[in-house]
Amino acid sequence: MKMDFIYTLAVTAALSFCSCTEIEDGAPINFDEWEAPEKIEFTLNHPCMLHSEADFTYVKEKLAASAQPWADAYASLESSKFANPAYQADPVEWLKRLDKTNWENKHPDYVNYTNLANDAAAAYQLALRWKLSDKKEYGDAAKSILNAWAKNCKGIYRENGSLIDPNELLIAIQAYQLANAAEILRGYDKWGETEEFKAFVQWIESTFYAMADDFLVRHNNTADHYWLNWDLAQMTAILSIGILSDNQEMINKVIQYFKNGIGPGNVNTAVLHLYDDPDGSGEKLGQCQESGRDQGHAMLCCALMGYFCKMAYNIGEDLFAYGNGRVVAMAEYVAKYNVFKPEFADQVPGGNNEWFSYTRVGFPYTAYFYCDEQMDEPSAVELRSNGAETGRGGKRPIWDLWYGHCKKVGMSAKYCGEFASRLRPDAGPEQYGGSGGALDQLGYSTLMFYYE
Template sequence: MAHSPDTSPLRRVAQSPLTRRTLLGAAAAAPLIAWTASMIPASAVASHPSMLHTAADLSRAAQRVDAGSQPWTGGWNRLVANPRSTTGWNPRPLETVIRGGDGQNYAQLYPDIAAAYQNALRWRISGDGTHGDAAARILNAWSGTLTTVTGNADRFLAAGIYGYQFANAAELVRDHPGFDVTRFRDMLLNVFLPLNEDFLTNHNGAVITNYWANWDLCNMCSILAIGIFADRQDLVDRAIDYFESGAGNGSIENATPFVYANEGLAQWQESGRDQGHTMMGIGLMGTFCEMAWNQGIDCYGYGGNRFLKGCEYVARYNVGLEVPFSEYTWQSGPASSPRWNTQTEISTAARGQARPVWDLVLGHYQGRRGLSAPWSRRIAETLRPDGGGGDYGTTSGGFDHLGFTTLMHAPDTTLRRLQSYNVQDRYARHAGFDMRIDADISPAADALFRVVPGLAGSGTVSFESENYPGRYIRHEDFALKLRANDGSTLFSQDASFRQMAGLANAGWASFQSYNFPDRYIRHANYALRIDPVSTDLSRQDATFRLVA
């Protein structure tokens, strides 16, 4: 590569292709790739839907909207308000789509994809069949008409962006009785896939570093999405292999060429270009990682959560703070006569641009994994609830992302206090990082916690401190402490608890230790610990109420 070398000693630990077979092939396939976390979805099989959204994701979104819970209901309201989500949308299919050069007409395509996706999402969440009908009608119109995507080099952007978006919309209605699955699959395989593969293989005849990360990433997303839709494991493998070791700028180590280990940041490949395209890259890699995750492949966790470091770098700069920047050198132009280029500083162009991508990132790293992502969280909160295609401009840039990540991915960040059942004026708090119950100290932040999906998975919960993000309640020698998540399996287990009906009152709650299931969180002399519970008093000590 022509890039300057990585400035931190990041060891490459993944040496083999990251396929579903690799990760889910049981013990006989051991050792598993070292960078894959234990947090692989329980339903990691080739089921459908399983791209950006699984059946569980859609069910959870429906429950939250039905309950009027925020911020998800705000995201739903943005979806309903978007004109493209109406059932009366009329598609304008083309036989030949042109992006770039003379005769451009691709502006007829991207609003229709947004309309199909948004109607499909409304159908899956609300159950209103008219929206499913509309989505199927739009997609059928295109699969029955489109034969060619062409133009100048921008045709590869069209093939990538609209290929992955088309596939995601179709995945949501693949079981709709009015949707022609076979014809749509053939359109993806015959019209979009050849362009995707041509670009990743030949890069339009240019030197390999000529094209920015987004060009690779959208085509990687398209190949992965088409592979999932068509049940083509070879295409899934192709996309994952490129993520890990592709020569172009979309592979993970080329998209984040410099890692600043002490700061928990990684410089994004397009940072010296402008911030709009940089955030586009975050959205595309997030889309790729989410689709891979739903195949049982943890690209999010590659290289010690290297993508998270890239997200934090971009988010920090775009909320107005400074970040380090290493001189970036690359080659551009034809492969036969490349020229050298250098960027010496980060670009301020389009700094702070709004793009509907951040709750997707936050939903995984903070929501699923319980990791600290303070800058991604801050930028997500400034945009929440986000919208989708057409809400961020009428030109193609406003349709680069399917959006609605608040509705579908935002983590539950409701702050709660843990109230004692038998000493009801006392709440769990940390004092010097030792956990205890003390008299009502509201609104002190050391008694406020986010109840997040358990770090150990398996239907557990974990408690993240409000005033020390990234620190969780865990047990050490059975005493409860507030400690920073070190990413270890032991920490995840020590910090995870199963919530159940209260041992002293079923209307309250008790919390069983994940790795010591005979022990429960209780207070003893006001100190919090995990202990066996066998007496009436201990059952009362082990009963609490989560107060929002």
């Protein structure tokens, strides 16, 4: 697909989207005056996805010196069930993530994507152990997982050529994890030069790319039916596959989507409003598009947005700083809301109240409309409703990615640092419990992103 055709689609669809979702200053993005930039040629010095060779060198030096918190973080990785070289992959022929109510009778295996989630976590963790220890058994185990999926899985289940359930789109949330494992393993026994590697790249692209690309263009023929994490699942898939396959067009397309796209993955819609911190810290707080939903999803958005921006940063595109640090403001907003509570909030449903500190001033929030063409009338989603309080204070191993990056480049991230300090060193996502979505983030942010 030519880049000018992509931009034309984005401009056309964006006009309908922005009529419904308000951004910070109350005005929609003016696409009539926007001109597509020239295509950028990114330099890909592999590994260059979430972790560069310099990153691995830095962590290995810390581990060699038994420095903290890296030593304890690596000990946690060593104890993980997913980082065991005896781990065996469990690929399925067709991936499914179907709604039980609609499909249980017709498809007894209506949910089998959890096989992929488990194996993606294992491939990544084993790849880390190989890269940080140079022990062949971990590289062999990680490689065997990726090869097994490329050889045995035909893709995501379809009937008559089409997905049968929108939930299947969220299987893409594991694509960036698989791609990052493969990116780390490029240098293992020259695997990146083999036919096996080429077969894996072909499999991951054919399984995820067309689906993710179509969703970002059409959103299932709705104007803005979806929450931010749906866009981010597709965006992280496309960017990681583009880097893995050295596909400049994929990379350009999805980075431009972040800046000018038609859905909630556009940074100006992902971060609806900016505020000065009422506690006088000087921090900017950015209201997340899912902050009025529940805190589990708001923190998932921080995880996926962090991964997306870190992958872009490692190939030369600084999205952390884009728009005066708008995504960092979003992470600060979500972190503060989940670490601090107002004095009148004694109990939070589904939250971990022992984690909370107190904040002196009320938390800033602006009601907004979640637009859904399938509803007769969209309704405002209030932050302080039960839905928004649910999961408040939950633990997700993502915060040292934000804090470590910002510290390294000289950006402020006070509340990300506050949350990170309570988890440090964090572990694999499976060690924090929760539902199947626990494996939607990689974990080990202290090990790989903390910066002294």
